[in-house]
Amino acid sequence: MSAIDFRELMRLEKRRMRMQKSNSPPSKSKDLNGVNNDTVESTHSVDTIEKFSDNLLGNDGKTRPLHKDILDDQLSKVLENSQVGAEVLRDVFYIEKLLCPNFERKLTQWLKSLPTINNNERNVTSTGGIVKYHGKWKRLDFARRSVAMFDFRVVKEIPPLLQVLIDMLLRIKAFPGTHPPNHVLVNEYQDQEGIMAHTDGPMYLDRTATFSIAGGDVLFNFTKRKPDDGVDDDSNNDVMQLKLHGNGSLVVFTDDAYTNHCHSINDRIHNSVEYASCKCVNAVEGEQIQRGHRLSLTFRHKFEEAI
């Protein structure tokens, strides 16, 4: 049994694209079944987070070192107090509003300014390929989204805005100091776009932290991974759903949620709207979720030997 990694995800997304092109009807997404979980309020300290976020940028709009009056011990509790799916899936943590609007704006502007790689250029293998793709947008037509990747094992210079986010993730203890985030994948979605069910795989430390910016909200689904192939397209196996707010939220998932569950965002929605299911832990069943332009920044620690 091997966990599905990005390459496998791309392969599956390409396969699905081919199937759709050959007029195969897309597999029907079934209604979500199961127990009704009451909406769980996140109990993080709003004060601490707001203070923290406000200190990310100075009045001049430049990033600055984090303010000293924000105590590490307060910060280290922010995440542990934000466990959102405790009764269903223990290792999922969610903070609805972590980034302040000023920082979010800067980050969005900077991401938009990244160059785009020519899709016709052929990739080269190993580190040469990584350097070529580093910090550039690439349109994945078969997957219907754009991605930009940063691998700081290979390119050592970390852009200041990403450094701020890495520092933040370390200070709230989303990552251990021994294994800081060294890999960032930025996904850009339009309102109809999503990502197939997958796990991030064993090339990374078993934790993923994702910031959502640019406005569009989405429903993030956790499904139980099938033991045989790691892929789960069967919505009967839905375990938990989380509304990811599109203006500066953070979701972190680790351990069992990382290893034994797939995550996905639906791409078969109509009129830019989807509805929270009974498995949603932070929106009531039936709540209308307004999709839109969304950028996600996913931070991971990639092991040294992984390609």
Ligand SMILES: O=C(O)CCC(=O)C(=O)O
């Ligand atoms: O956009 C997201 O929130 C999810 C991204 C993701 O699952 C991935 O890049 O593997």
